Amino acid sequence: MKTKAAVVYETGKPIEIVELDLDGPREGEVLIRYTHAGLCHSDVHISHGDLEARLPMVLGHEGAGIIEEVGPGVTRVKAGDHVVCSFIPNCGVCRWCATGQQAICDMGATILEGYLPGERFPFTGPGAEKNYGAMCMLGTFSQYATIHQNSVVKVDDDMPLDKAVLVGCGVPTGWGSAVNAAAVKPGETVIVVGVGGIGINAVQGARFAGAKNLIAVDPLENKREKAMELGATHAVATAAEAMELAQSMTNGNGADKTIITAGIVTEEIVTDSFNATGKGGTIVLTGLNKLSVDNIKLPGSIMTLFKKTLKGSLFGDCNPTTDIPKILGLYQSGDIKLDEIITRTYTLDQVNEGYEDLLNGKNIRGVLIHEHS
Ligand SMILES: NC(=O)c1ccc[n+]([C@@H]2O[C@H](COP(=O)([O-])OP(=O)(O)OC[C@H]3O[C@@H](n4cnc5c(N)ncnc54)[C@H](O)[C@@H]3O)[C@@H](O)[C@H]2O)c1
Ligand SMILES: [Zn+2]
Ligand SMILES: [Zn+2]
Structure with a gap:
């Protein structure tokens, strides 16, 4: 045909x-x-x-x-x-x-x-x-x-x-980056860097999982507004600003979880996200860049001493056969928009x-x- x-x-x-x-x-x-x-x-x-x-x-x-x-x-x-x-x-x-x-x-x-x-x-x-x-x-x-x-x-x-x-793609990838990969827990401070089709769902996932402080980062005003509408408690233009905000909310520690969902993930975004994440925290890399680009250059000793975790996530670590129906059920109950x-x-x-x-x-x-x- x-x-x-x-x-x-x-x-x-x-x-x-x-x-x-x-x-x-x-x-x-x-x-x-x-x-x-x-x-x-x-x-x-x-x-x-x-x-x-x-x-x-x-x-x-x-x-x-x-x-x-x-x-x-x-x-x-x-x-x-x-x-x-x-x-x-x-x-x-x-x-x-x-x-x-x-x-x-x-x-x-x-x-x-x-x-x-x-x-x-x-x-x-x-x-x-x-x-x-x-x-x-x-x-x-x-x-x-x-x-x-x-x-x-x-x-x-x-x-x-x-x-x-x-x-x-977009919903399970973003939602799962927060719920599965970052394993956001009630009361945590979470940063989502980049509010596109993936990031907005990381915001929704983090909210659903119980984030207390949920900071959305995007240089664009319209993106920040949408993030606030769908559960973010704060919205700023850069990951560096998010760091200051997260530290001010956590006795200087920083975010528990940072999820990177920007369209092109640069070394600067990864470094700022790493710095914005506190002791014992997790940084999830969901956004991409050219396959050949080395966009991670981090101080390993700080990672060790602060026991930070940096991990990649594909499809929000979801299992499509069970997570697609589950997410659609959450749409029907109004828990995912x-x-x-x-x-x-x-x-x-x-x-x-x-x-x-x-x-x-x-x-x-x-x-x-x-x-x-
Ligand atoms: N890991 C996976 O399984 C998976 C699945 C789908 C998509 N992706 C990737 O996720 C990324 C996001 O996809 P999308 O469809 O949401 O893209 P998008 O273009 O809709 O959204 C990206 C957002 O990032 C923002 N942004 C750009 N620079 C920024 C910066 N320095 N700081 C903060 N925000 C910034 C943009 O303003 C935009 O709102 C892409 O790289 C995409 O390829 C990964
Ligand atoms: Zn996709
Ligand atoms: Zn298989």
């Missing part, structure tokens, strides 16, 4: 909208009609070349939709099911899945190559390289895609997919405009609404 999709051919160039051929589902695969896709900063990292991916690639890794057809051996979903996609697949049986760490499932090793198991490329199209990869094995900026059943999580038919779409964090919607043709808005700091999260004829 044919599908319209947003493709990156070359880094540093605009994303192109093209018509591709899509092969139907084989063993373990499903054909999905994407209804919605979220505009996450990680796709920008692909198009800017920060994350080196195999190109051409259909972008988009935050997605929701309806299963149209299933291939042989598919047991997780059936045609007609509504699903949220997980940007890391989970096989259920590798060492990581089997020990409750689905976010680092071995199947996720090729998410930047973009092919399905067996180096299979369901998308083909024009150009010298006919095989098109799919971001995170999903390619949610396409009207349709053939993806692996291990990448989808069934949700109730009445769950609004235009909101649930955010639970494919989704409607309030969608700033604007776009059509597929407007994808470049959507990313300009993200880079200009206009959006908490932008969402693509797919059209199907």
Whole structure:
């Protein structure tokens, strides 16, 4: 079948909208009609070349939709099911899945190559390289895609997919960075550095987990306002200011937990976050930079003497099969806000405009609404 999709051919160039051929589902695969896709900063990292991916690639890794057809051996979903996609697949049986760490499932090793198991490329199209990869094995900026059943999580038919779409990346990544990776405890002082689609959910997670002082950091006023609306107790423009504030609230100690969710994580951000975090504290690195950039340069002896922990977190250390339904349940009970964090919607043709808005700091999260004829 044919599908319209947003493709990156070359880094540093605009994303192109093209018509591709899509092969139907084989063993373990499903054909999905994407209804919605979220505009996450990680796709920008692909198009800017920060994350080196195999190109051409259909972008988009935050997605929701309806299963149209299933291939042989598919047991997780059936045609007609509504699903949220997980940007890391989970096989259920590798060492990581089997020990409750689905976010680092071995199947996720090729998410930047973009092919399905067996180096299979369901998308083909024009150009010298006919095989098109799919971001995170999903390619949610396409009207349709053939993806692996291990990448989808069934949700109730009445769950609004235009909101649930955010639970494919932004919400679990941010929420889990606070709740799982930082393990925020009631009464703690927490700093969240960078209030985009990920950071706003770290704010929501830290609030839910009981942070007493919750300091959001973003250079942009609109971001700070949204953070205050969704649970932050304070909002400042820089991590250095957050340090002073956190120390003033804790007898000079500093934050218990600092979660870094800025779009491009620089050495300065990491150093300021490290300094803002007090004795026994934890700094969680969720935001990214170029793979080749060494953005951590810290005094190890201070880390030892102050018993600080610095850790990376992927997908908020969530297990998609259980955490996606759990987070959607918290949305239904009003404990996680989704409607309030969608700033604007776009059509597929407007994808470049959507990313300009993200880079200009206009959006908490932008969402693509797919059209199907
Ligand atoms: N670890 C993971 O699993 C994972 C998953 C998804 C996204 N990410 C990464 O998380 C990061 C955030 O993604 P997003 O979609 O929320 O991006 P975004 O662009 O929507 O938000 C980033 C925010 O950081 C702010 N910012 C920029 N410089 C800052 C600074 N010096 N101090 C404080 N704030 C600053 C921006 O104003 C913006 O509000 C990206 O690097 C993305 O690739 C990681
Ligand atoms: Zn993402
Ligand atoms: Zn696995």
